């Protein structure tokens with residue numbers, strides 16, 4: 001059942017989009033002193049060697065973080081994200097890629113909490129061995145979808161939930177929707193970030209519309225950012241790109257992404273016609 005291993009994909013174009021957005025959201029949360037809770041329903045291992053057999057099977061990172069690493073001409077938000085990745089590579093060469101818990105860990109302050117859920121025993125063990133003993137951090141080996149109800153709202157009523165499942169099981173699409181609905185029913189002004197794959201699959205094609213409808217209770221509306229940069233296989237299957245849906249986005253996020261997405265589409269493109277899109281609504 002748990003066949004998915006993020007180590008195959010760590011640092012690819014989809015991780016770049018997701019982690020740039022996550023860093024922008026958490027930087028914005030840090031503008032206020034009051035502590036926040038970060039809930040990662042599908043946390044992964046927290047960090048990935050880019051020299052492992054997994055990472056080098058298709059070397060997806062080469063066309064993701066690999067294209068940005070070592071450049072001096074990055075837009076500020078991308079430069080900030082690359083700097084966070086640099087913090088994970090003290091030797092100065094790109095050896096490791098930080099997962100979403102590591103991005104959040106780099107940006108947390110003493111008053112902030114990380115609640116991380118990961119079901120795969122190996123990835124949970126790696127994550128727990130790194131972070132479980134740290135104050136303010138909880139690492140649980142459980143179903144992240146089921147955990148959403150327990151986690152929200154946080155006591156400070158400032159929180160960010162990342163829902164980033166593998167989507168290998170078709171049931172994940174319905175669970176993501178239910179997770180967003182559940183989160184907003186409990187915490188209508190919480191920030192919820194959902195990562196979505198762009199695939200030739202009905203469930204994937206329908207998910208954006210369904211998320212927009214499910215985000216109706218979000219007090220500050222929603223945002224959908226899409227980056228289509230990959231070619232897929234000879235039949236047009238495979239990951240063509242990805243989107244990030246954000247309920248209750250910081251007001252600064254849409255203007256920043258309007259500038260960043262065309263730049264990222266051009267720089268991360270593996271196809272003839274890279275595309276990007278940004279939609280906002282609700283609120």
Ligand SMILES: C[S@@+](CC[C@H](N)C(=O)[O-])C[C@H]1O[C@@H](n2cnc3c(N)ncnc32)[C@H](O)[C@@H]1O
Nearest residue numbers: 006042043044099100118119120143144164166
């Ligand atoms: C896309 S990866 C997460 C990547 C991570 N969020 C990041 O950005 O670095 C999805 C993870 O979810 C885990 N997983 C699958 N089903 C799960 C579930 N029901 N609850 C918690 N984790 C699950 C997988 O083992 C995998 O590590």
